[in-house]
Amino acid sequence: MDRVRQQTERLSRLFRDAGAVPVETSVLQPADTLLDLYGEDIRARAYVTSDPVLGEQMLRPDFTVPVVQRHMEEGAEPARYTYQGLVFRKQEAGTGRASEYTQVGYEVFDRTDPSGADAEVFALFAQALEGVTLDAFTGDIGILTAAVAGLSTTERRRSALLRHLWRPMRFRALLERFSVPASRVVPQLVSDLPEIGLRSSGEVEARLAALREDAQTAPLDATELRALQAILEVSDVAPNALASLRKIADGLPAISGALDQLEARLSALASRGVDVDQLNFSGAYGRTTMEYYDGFVFGFHADAQVPVATGGRYDALTRVLGQGREIPAVGGVIRPELLEALA
């Protein structure tokens, strides 16, 4: 236990030396905020408790949300924060995973140089984990988002797909439905049925109109669809992955901007001494496990186990929590217990 504490202290000192201000957050977090952000699924992962005055509360499942909230309320820019403490996650029985463990985190809020901030966080983590045999994996949710946003179809279909980017099953079901001519016969509103509940007949009419319009929409372009699929299949060392993605961009030029960012990030990483020629990049990385990340994502893994460290960019989260304000943000956490077990 002492060794874990030392490890925690070492990481925290490293992050403070890198310019981060230490912050603390409450263990009890209002459940509303987390539920609105993650949906009901979070109930299966976080411990829920209730307080007669504060209402439903959750034992913090991560630090990111309270740290972002705090920054949006009172932070000056640019800002770097570090924190250390326990997080709580329900685990499925039999997995043997810890339901209570330490995270030491580092978060950067900076709007001037996103690629530089991405590289700063990754390089700092690589330095913190030096001496332990770990495989680093990277990805970029921003490329996938740009690909979907660039599909030549209706805004409605694009936003339906974007909404389910993190739910691969529903995403695939939508893609399949949008890939063939619409076959659905759209019904009329039946006027003699009693209108009950908060959702009005006007809302039903509006969706029926949307369904009618959608039934007239042409199937997704086959070339674009192949390009989207190809992005998810890219898995190689970073320079090769970038080259493959550039080729894919011929069929889906909308991702070019996101690829320029990837390229800028790779050179920022190289200039910080990261060996990008050996760095794994995969197009689907971070898609199922890290819901709020929307750009650069990374993880340091030992074997196939739970990653020792994870992180990424979460610009959209700051928009949701910022009530009209937003700031580009990137950060990550290291789990000292896992790290110590490997050392």
Place this chain on the structure above:
Amino acid sequence: MIKLGIPSKGRLMEDTFAWFSARGVTLARTGSDREYAAEVSGVDGVSLVLLSAGEIPREMAAGRIHLGVTGTDMVREKIPLWSEKITSLAEMGFGHADLIIAVPNFWSDVETVGDLDAVAAAFRKDHGFRLRIATKYHRLVREYLQKQGVADYQLVDSQGATEGTVANLTAEAIADITSTGATLEANHLRMLSDGPILASQATLFASKVADWSDCDLASLAQVLGLENPDIGECC
């Protein structure tokens, strides 16, 4: 002595009595109608415990009773990792009920759970909060919706008269047990076309964690005409 837990009242109790009776085991309440005591004849070494149907899964999972009659839905909702603690011995062929999701009948734009998901997105945008689904089967419904990839909904607790919540403006949709669908119809609701979340019926379950020493499950299984289950062998 095998402790057999059965529902303490109503149709479910009567049907359970009839099921055992058809197999030569007579279960009967003793004393006044209001006294929760009962006796067993036709087989030795079994004692009867009358319980609320909803408590039977918990009692089996805790090993306080050996056998229990309750619905599949109750076991799955109330006992996490139920199959590690409880096993099914026989489906009893009554108490059929489906756990379903229902929406207002006039929602002609909603047929499937995929439609419900699309409506939830629009609803949240229009009303500023997540679409509410009233239920008492939180675990089963949440697991189902998660597997189906539905977002932007919330479960609100409703322990009874769930079909009324939509008209009362406390939910937009419901997830509840239905057998004939008559109550849904009377409340202007209609179930989604994807099929039920769970098809439940009354089932004779056995606890895997109860102490089976001094219990003769083999004899009881033989009398009931059941395959000899591989629990309680030690005796």
